[in-house]
Amino acid sequence: MARMMLRQMSILSSDLDKLDEREFIAALRRKEPSAYARLVTEYGPRLRAVIRRYLRVEADADDALQDALINAARGIENFNQESALSTWLHTIAVRAALMKLRSRGRLLDETGIDPLLPTYNSVGHRVMPASSGDQPPERLQTRQVQDLVREQIEKLPEMYRAVLIARDIEQLSTEDAAEALGMTEAALKTRLHRARAALRTLLEPYIRNGSI
């Protein structure tokens, strides 16, 4: 039954594709099932990619995607159209991903970062690790550098990765990121600092040999 309804929706959806964004938003506000189907099929894959930046477990990401789309459908009345629909949906998806992390208590998991943080001696002076024989310099293209940085960010513990992506990549304000993650601004700043310090450790060999 649901499958048949969706097939009908997809036929209607192809008609809706011809409408411009304003008409599509109007259809969403009229709560037309075909507009919902279009929202899922057209924007779902991009929002899923945004959410997967934050959530490694596929089932969690799909839950967050579901929350994001339902919240978007419910909140479409409040969308003021000052930005593109895709931008508005992106913000909702980021928020849903952060809320999911928060609800799963993942934010309490602070283990795993310590080996990546700077070390100091007993009086607080920096202990720099001895060079382990730097790799020969390698000139990387911008794209290769970006892939390398993304790869290293993936190695951060989930909470720190989320904070770093939200602030340094998505450019969310400290206030917005802290609110979505349910922590104080001071706590968020501390975690961002640790995430950056850990990423520096991971990137250090590449910075030293001039790749970055």
Add this chain to the structure above:
Amino acid sequence: MNLRLASGIQTEDIMPIVTCKHLDSFLDDYLAGRLVWWTRLQFQVHLTLCPPCKVYLDQYRRTVEAAHALSAPEPPATPMPPELAESITRLMCTAEQRDEKR
């Protein structure tokens, strides 16, 4: 203890930055240009006297810049299994019906 002085400057701001660990706590504010002049001066004096911190600051700055450089493009779309699209659409319709009944 960190007391706020009449001028708005906190005692933490006027404590000399003696250790590298202490310097690290000001790193983000230094890069963002948010340090008061006295703390910024202390920070710079420490850097002048401590080559490892100078190297560390340079690497930290490059790390932040490398992360910022990822901000522009959207990630490529991740395909959705048809059954997921189907289930979410169904939920959106039923959530809508529930909302209307309230």
